[in-house]
Amino acid sequence: MNEHLISIILFTPLAGLLVLFFIPSSKKTLIKTWANISSLAGFLISLLLLRTFDKNYGGFQFVERFDWIPSLGIHYYVGIDGISLLMVLLTTLIGFVAILSSWEAIDDRPKTYYAMLLLQQTGMIGVFVSLDFMLFYVFWELVLVPMYFLIGVWGGPRRLYAAIKFFLYTLAGSVLMLLGILTLYFQHAEKFGYYTFDTSLLMRLDMPLHLQQWVFWAFFIGFAIKVPMFPFHTWLPDAHVEAPTAGSVILAAVLLKMGTYGFIRFSLPLLPKASMDQTIVQIIAVLSIIGIIYGALVSLVQQDWKKLVAYSSVSHLGFCTLGIFAMNPNGISGSIIQQINHGISTGMLFLVVGVIYERRHTRLISEYGGLAHVMPNYAKVFAFAMLSSAGMPLLNGFVGEFTILQGAFEANRWWAAFAVTGIIFGAAYLLWLYQRTMLGQVCNSKNLGLKDLSLREWAVFAPLIVWAIWIGVYPKPYFDILEKPVAQLVERVRPGYYAGPQEARR
Amino acid sequence: MWLDATFFYVFALMTLAGAVMTVTRNSAVHSAIWLIVSLLGVAGLYLLQRAEFLFAVQIVLYIGGIMVLFLFVIMLVNLDMAAKEKQFNGQAWVALACVAVVGLELGYFWMKGPGAFKLAQPSLPKAMVMGGNTERVGDVLFSTYLLPFEIASVLLLVAVVGSVVMAKKRI
Amino acid sequence: MNFLDSIWLIPLFPLFGALAMLLIGRFLDPQAPSEVAVSPDLAGETRHHGHHHSGPMKFLVSLLCPGMVLVSFLFSLGAVAQLAGKAEKIHEVVQFTWLAGMPFHMANGVIARFTADWGFLLDPLSSVMILVVTGVGFLIHVYSTGYMAHDGGYYRFFGYLNLFVFFMLMLVLANNYALLFVGWEGVGLCSYLLIGFYFHKKSAGDAGKKAFVVNRIGDAGFILGMLLMFATLGSVRFLSVNESLSRLSPEATFGTLSAMALLLFIGATGKSAQFPLYVWLPDAMEGPTPVSALIHAATMVTAGVYMVARSNALFKLAPETSMIVAVVGAFTAIFAASIALVQNDIKRVLAYSTVSQLGYMFVALGVGAYWVAVFHLFTHAFFKALLFLGSGSVIHAMSGEQDMRSMGALKDKIPTTFRTMFIASLAIAGIPGLAGFFSKDEILWQAWSAPGGSKTIYAIGLITALMTAFYMWRLMFMTFYGKPRMDHHTAAHIHESPAAMTIPLSVLAVLSIAGGWIGVPKLWSLFGDGFRTFELWLEPVFASEAAHVVEEAHSGTGTEWLLMGLSVGIAICGILLARYMYLSRPETADRVQAASGPLYKTLLNKWYVDEIYDFLFINGMSKGGGRVMARFDSLVVDGGVNGAGWLTRFSSTVTMWWDTWIVDGTVRGSSFLVKLASYPVRIVQTGQLQLYALAFVVGIIAAFGYFVTR
């Protein structure tokens, strides 16, 4: 059980998918039920990881390693450390939530729809657990396809444009990334005489700086497009706006994290010199800060509810990347926590949009107003999501942002100074959105008869709410889980960081 | 010696003139006739090169066979209206230019290394010590080149079947 | 029982109340606000229209929520009593580690971890605060049961109110800046919720948002200050901060400390509505009056004062920052007071007066008289809360009318309200014997005498005092005296408020009188130390003050008497002037207005501050011209965020433009180009087989040519 736990988690959705194939398309309820069951099962199984996960051990756990294509040095090599553990849990939970959320929303070709969701689930988990670079790449690409369809088939009016844009953007990036990977691959072959994609082996070769920079930029493009960082972000709003609710939830909550995760798992440890290269760090930090402010500003003028949330993720992800390239324990761990938080809160925000979209089939903010009168519970949930996203203390958002700010402050005080403005704007656009949609009078008669949250929708929100509060009030366990892996990472990038006089007092 | 040369030039002239005519005549029939001329010239060259068997083949198979086939087709698809239309397509001049360029390039090749092309002096006929040309051809054809010979048979079969399939109204 | 170790319970009671309300409240108080909010013509105050029958369940609500606050008040009393009994007046309780950061390289290269406990600190300062918060809070809760009785969302109101008390207690009880920040943000949130309580009113929503966002600007400063503090001192826990500050040689980290202090002060200006971030407070009056009383007079707005007082050790080491604090405070005081002179909305007068009183407190902080600041905070909590509640009662009686010009001659109709407000006005005006006198006069004296102080600041303070007396009594005369100016319909309605409202008024009135007597000036030596409890009580917190007190003893007592007299005189002048202009010779008021036309208008329009923003928004833009601008203009008219709003709008519009046209454009463009490129390639394929053959030949030419040109 335990030694194959990762594989089990990885392939549970796939198994569900296989069974799904044998359910006739006509039995829609059965299909939905089954999809929900299998995703829930996936989540529950992933919880088993916590039982035996040893947070005092920095290396990878639950490791499985078999030859896959030996002649190319490709292995089926999976395992998790604290970082991937959190990511996997996030993925499984969000996957379940997303599937549950689309019970009523999707009635057109549900079989294919859920098949896509499950396939995507496997892909995403795969990205987070694979330690072989080619395996990683395969999963990375695998994720694209279902998302392409989710957007392109079940999406909004401009879905095709959005889908193709999403696909081309990310694909272009990942192809460049592949070149980078291959470079490492060859370097390793030159140095050690045999080809391998095993990251733990690739770790051994320290390439000259210029080469590292080259590879770093190749990776950077791939990851930055996924994140998305500032100049590469324009696929995001379109994709989000056009995607079905579940699609945007997964996109925001998990897919974007693949990019940041890529930075943490591959760019930094594999290319330590380049990662510490000042020009690179400066550029990325500046891009991140631009992203933070820019995303917030643009959200401020959005007329489309979903687009606003989409741009807000640009801003939030800016925090994450900034934290990573602060290159110190606080920055990195904060970034990881913030990724989880963003998954939770932005996921909730998109679900909130989805709930109203199901009822009214429009996302224009101007269409709404005074919903708090009609749907008080809905308003409460939205308020909660908004606050957690705006970084209200005692909710998850604050913990992440604050830790990142620590990191940024340590690295360069001005970064922190600029990043903080993001918090201000964050409050601004979210509150304004809230005011325009929830507060005021119900001036649109269409909104009068709207039903409040149904039990299922409560079930969708509940786990996220609980999680948000937990992280906000008692984040220590998460930091404990991250302590060791982050320490290793920092030690690799900045050897001797941990040496030096310790401050005793609290 | 000079006789050889004279014959060569005569046949060469035949060949080229025939070829040019073939390409330039309006009516397909005339082209066919001129083609025959050109082919005869080639046949003559075979003779000069001591390839009597090929000479025979050329006369019989080409001029006998193919030309009949051509003329046959020409009759079948009546070409008189085709003969009235203009004979050269729009790209004729471009094409000529291109071919000229090819010619020039080949000429350059020649300039480049005439040595490369002259392999050995034309050796005098070895007084046909070992039987006539035809025998030798037959010999080699059925021993060393048996395989291509067999393939050729299949090839011809395909040609037959193919032309039938294509030309016959209903199979 | 041991209250000291269970201080962590104190915030939890209100929290419990709040959760109860927000989760199951709707079932206790089944009232769907929707029907009041749908139709625009009911846009006004719903209080009079919300046809709402109170039930037993509702009674439960009005029992539970004030009860919770009462409980924590009693707990606080107990705790404070026990603290008083202790030898060293400080007690810390730590629940668990809340924020546990990773290793961090401090400025001096030492590695520290940012740890913030879920821990509580009870010392004289925080004990004063919790008593004020819970005590006044409780009274206002009681008052609200009467005031909000007919409102929709009764349970919601009390839920928010309790939540506020919870966060406020977190703020004052926290043992480190991070946890303080929790309360800090929390109260901001609650004020947002409560200001926007009548959320069907657009203005309410705007005001709430404005409050929150402006506060956020301050908070940004606060966060940075906190980070800087951690980076230099390696901790954000009050005790260790003070301790390491004492270890620190000021010269060593000179600039850093003042920067730190300044950043924290920026936070304070946001929360305590100091210039230039005061703009949100007047608008905040959109909230129900009890809210204005509790949050925007008594407690929340004083959080900034508390925080600065809390960081006194730091501010002492940063003299120039303290100077800035004093100046800002003084300026705010007179600036706000001047606006208050001419306002006609009763609540706005009080709002601006609050701003100016806060200014006083910051003056005190700036000159280094921390205990005085806290003292004024203490007294101000009483009389300003009283004033607000009183005005609430007036508005209640006037069935929602807030404009003083249509009031008058109410003193017989609503006697209790009148008497209590009378006392409060005397107190704020600084008539000797009432709470306000002691604190304010002490501030003025400190401004004069303290090393950090200066004569100018004193002068400003004095003028402000005059203005204060004037506008307060202008309010009184316009409201309660003269002849009635309201229409008959309202006139018929006027009635004294229910006991639930009047009793708190009376209690607060008593406090406004008695509150001051625990801090009489050192000058009145005949009273003995018993009457200077407040200063002595706070001594351990602002320990180093002792030195200054000593040194201040030998500056002439004569002067102090003189100044005291002067300020009293000033106060009385103000009152008389008001009486003259608004009671005995009402027409003079108009003449004065006419005489000082532009000045008057300027004041009436609050120095055009909001107009300046508007100018930046609209005129500037429309003059700036251009479609982008026009679009953005409309956005602004929609009511954007204030402050750097126009910049925000501008840049965001530009970025949007950049986004859609440049970045996105390149993407589309490239795909378009690719499509375009496909046509020339296709066009070659004309279907002319001889063209194909030609291409073939061209290929050959190329191949040969490659050889030729080689």
Added chain:
Amino acid sequence: MNPASAYTSVDHFVLLPAILLAMFGCAVLLCDIWVFPAPKQRKWLLLFVVLGQAFTGYALWQQHDHLGLSAFGGSLVIDGFSLFFNWIFLAASLIVSVVSYEYLEIEGEHHGEYYGLILLAQCGMFFLASGTDLITLFVGLELMALCFYVMVGFLRGQKRSNEAAMKYLLLGAFSSGFLAYGFSVLYGIAGSTKLSVIAEQISMRPLWDPMVFLALATTGVGLLFKISAAPFHMWAPDAYEGAPTTVTAYLAVASKAASFAFLLRMFLGPFGTLRTAWEPMLIAVAILSLTVGNLAAISQTNIKRLLAYSSVSHAGYILLGLIAGNDTGIKGVAVYILVYTFMNLGAFLVVVALRRKNIIGEDIDDLAGLMQKSPGYAVLMLIFLLSLAGIPPTAGFIGKYYIFLSLVQTGHYVLAVIATLYVAVAIYYYFRMVRSMFAAESAETAPLASSFGLRLALGVTGALTLGIGLYPEPFLRLAQTSLGKW
């Protein structure tokens, strides 16, 4: 007479597959006339074909143990190379003939000759794969070509088919004229038609010898024409579009593979020493093919034509492998050809399925709504298209991967980047199809053609396309053994 004349058992053993193919070909033709003339009985002809392939397969299997055997005085050999390709031919023609049955019925041009021609064409391919003598190769090539001329024009009633056949024939003959000219020059150089002799003769001459170069250029051009590499590709789109879809599939897969076998024989054999001379030419051709193929495909509306252009670009990719020329590269070529065979066949088979009574079903719009109509086909098509685009975990990725690998190994970074960029372009047009399959609504609701043969074929191709992608190890070994020797 001289010993060469004896037709030895070795000769027989080596030649056996070809003999079987020819025999069964003739048998089919004869039976069509005399034994099973009735339309009902044509299924027996199909049986004959399968039987023939079975025997051929057996013969090939026998040959696996005798690698390196050569016959007819070294004009025919058995090596991994020839066997590898022969298996591909066998698979291709088997699948095609199985599928053709129903298709031809629908087209209304169901004649026994068709099957005969398929077998004889395969016979020609056999010689291309295993011949090592100019004459053998030339005649074999023509044999294959003739069969294809006829098959392309097989729908005699349709203008498009005639036109395609006519164009293909004229251009084919024209190019083979040049090819023959090149051969004659080669003969002139070596005085023999044996590749081995030619190779050594060439290696004795100076590198830039004009005569050698003349031979190289003309031969190369002729061969590039056959593999439809730009700028000699222009026949391909027209022929592909006009031909019966099954034939298009056969043409795109088998004929191309055979031509590549021929090309490799020449460029790695006799011309092997001239790499410096031909590498730049091939680079140019490859880039041009990528450009033309991918760009032209973008705005196509006819699936067959689109696939034709894409096949041009695929030729470009394969050439890149040859250009890289190291072990990985050659291996890559083999893998790519293998993969290409199955994925391309699969794609065309779906198009075959789209052809129904009075529905042409060659337009991209005819794919519209395939997802609702018959998800099975849609998913399969998706797999094939993903593979053609080269997205993991499909077979196409492995192929492209090897090519890129070899390019980077040999330092052709620019080529690598170009190729990569064109992958993105390719994605664009492949996904136009995917999009219409999954997103658009279907115009007509007639069910797709699905004979048992078709479903079987699709199953096999689909399984292989996915299987090679997921677990390529055995196939990589196969490629290793086949082309490893170079």
Added chain:
Amino acid sequence: MVPVTTIHYLALSVALLLIGTIGVLTRRNIVVILMSIELILNAVNINLIAFGRQWENMAGQIFAIFVITVAVAEAAVGLGILIALFRNKETVQADQIDLLKW
């Protein structure tokens, strides 16, 4: 007068090749195009024979025989297709068959 060497033959064959090419490229009449192709193949044959004479082995002649065979076969099939085409399109002009393009 100069002795006739192989080079003369090569030159001749090149000339013939070019003429044939011109025919293929320029003539509209498909029948003539086919004839031009025959010319090209003859050029090849001339080469082969010349070289064969040069090397004094039979391979050249044999090759020539096969080239002729191929030429015949191609001509036959080509004409067959031409007939089929003519049946449907009533034309033998090369530039009139352009259904398939772009």
